């Protein structure tokens with residue numbers, strides 16, 4: 101199942117810079133592992149915002165929830181989710 105996910109990161113302005121750097125490094129490591137595994141299909145920066153548009157490929161809504169909750173930055177994110185299905189006019193034969 102494919103899901104379009106918008107993540108907006110809101111780190112507290114007074115967060116210890118070392119803690120923020122560690123959270124971002126941990127987030128990057130997990131994000132890159134999930135991309136290599138094929139779970140995190142797309143990751144795009146939204147220009148001008150500390151936010152991204154992503155596409156996740158997971159088995160269920162529960163799997164998406166569990167994946168997002170693992171993210172180190174999860175406590176500091178606003179997340180919007182939309183489920184995706186094939187468009188009848190799409191010329192692509194698979195869901196990539």
Ligand SMILES: O=C(O)CC1=CCC(=O)O1
Pocket residue numbers: 107109124127128129131150151152173
């Ligand atoms: O920077 C972001 O948009 C949040 C994020 C997602 C994966 C990552 O490494 O950072």
